Amino acid sequence: MLKFIHLTDIHLISGGRRLYGVSPERRLHAAIDSINQEHSDADFVVLTGDQVHWGDDDNYRVLADAIARLDIPVKPMMGNHDNRKAMLTALPSIETDENGFIQYALDTEAGRCLFLDTKIEAETDAGEYCPKRLAWLKQQLESTDAPVIIFMHHPPMKLGLKGMDIIALLDAEPFYAVLKPHISRIRQIFFGHVHRPICGNWRGMAFSCIRGLNHQLALDLEAPETSVPGNFEPPTYGVALADAEQIIIHMHEFMDRSPHFELVTPEGMDGREYSLHMRHGDWDRMT
Numbered sequence: 001m002l003k004f005i006h007l008t009d010i011h012l013i014s015g016g017r018r019l020y021g022v023s024p025e026r027r028l029h030a031a032i033d034s035i036n037q038e039h040s041d042a043d044f045v046v047l048t049g050d051q052v053h054w055g056d057d058d059n060y061r062v063l064a065d066a067i068a069r070l071d072i073p074v075k076p077m078m079g080n081h082d083n084r085k086a087m088l089t090a091l092p093s094i095e096t097d098e099n100g101f102i103q104y105a106l107d108t109e110a111g112r113c114l115f116l117d118t119k120i121e122a123e124t125d126a127g128e129y130c131p132k133r134l135a136w137l138k139q140q141l142e143s144t145d146a147p148v149i150i151f152m153h154h155p156p157m158k159l160g161l162k163g164m165d166i167i168a169l170l171d172a173e174p175f176y177a178v179l180k181p182h183i184s185r186i187r188q189i190f191f192g193h194v195h196r197p198i199c200g201n202w203r204g205m206a207f208s209c210i211r212g213l214n215h216q217l218a219l220d221l222e223a224p225e226t227s228v229p230g231n232f233e234p235p236t237y238g239v240a241l242a243d244a245e246q247i248i249i250h251m252h253e254f255m256d257r258s259p260h261f262e263l264v265t266p267e268g269m270d271g272r273e274y275s276l277h278m279r280h281g282d283w284d285r286m287t
């Protein structure tokens with residue numbers, strides 16, 4: 001069984017500064033504490049891009065110090081907010097391909113995991129997957145018969161969120177053309193960028209996204225392209241369990257502090273009486 005954690009869009013800012021009123025650094029440490037306490041048996045944590053909000057060295061130094069606290073390996077990736085050179089300076093052990101893009105492969109018992117670099121070096125938040133990167137992906141797909149799991153920052157499909165759809169992966173068709181001969185063994189595409197929990201199927205391939213760590217995108221299917229509505233839904237990380245038969249992705253709202261209690265009520269006691277016997281938490285606060 002391969003077990004990994006999907007965490008995305010940390011948007012870290014150094015110096016304890018807040019972004020949209022909340023502290024990404026505090027949230028990152030809360031996520032790390034939760035992962036270490038609850039999922040230290042996972043094989044890795046994948047960070048699907050936007051590690052920092054501004055791609056400067058200070059932010060990456062704070063990121064490097066924080067993720068050093070993780071008890072399990074980390075797979076950092078590029079997002080539109082990231083700076084390739086600064087990330088490699090702070091995290092020199094990250095693998096790159098022969099052209100210097102931060103993309104790499106990991107062969108696991110659940111298949112070959114491919115971590116892609118979709119950062120575009122231009123004044124846009126959209127993503128690209130240029131011919132050099134496509135060549136690397138093609139080689140990675142053709143050099144194994146194993147199932148494949150793909151990780152990337154930018155979604156290659158439109159999601160019905162207009163303000164984000166215009167900054168998705170710009171060259172989705174060339175990207176799809178490389179995937180197409182291998183679709184039957186591409187098990188899942190995990191991505192970030194959208195800051196929302198979304199799952200679905202694109203041209204036969206399953207995909208999933210989770211909430212950003214710091215701030216989220218509000219669900220507004222009517223908002224125009226010029227608007228990116230945000231909100232503060234609870235931050236989440238995904239807990240993925242993958243074997244030869246299936247991939248299960250549990251969404252964990254790790255900062256939730258609502259009481260935990262046993263749903264199986266003791267014999268002879270109904271649910272309302274049982275509320276008095278909850279193990280911890282404040283029932284009044286919840287009702």
Ligand SMILES: [Fe+2]
Nearest residue numbers: 009050193212
């Ligand atoms: Fe982001």
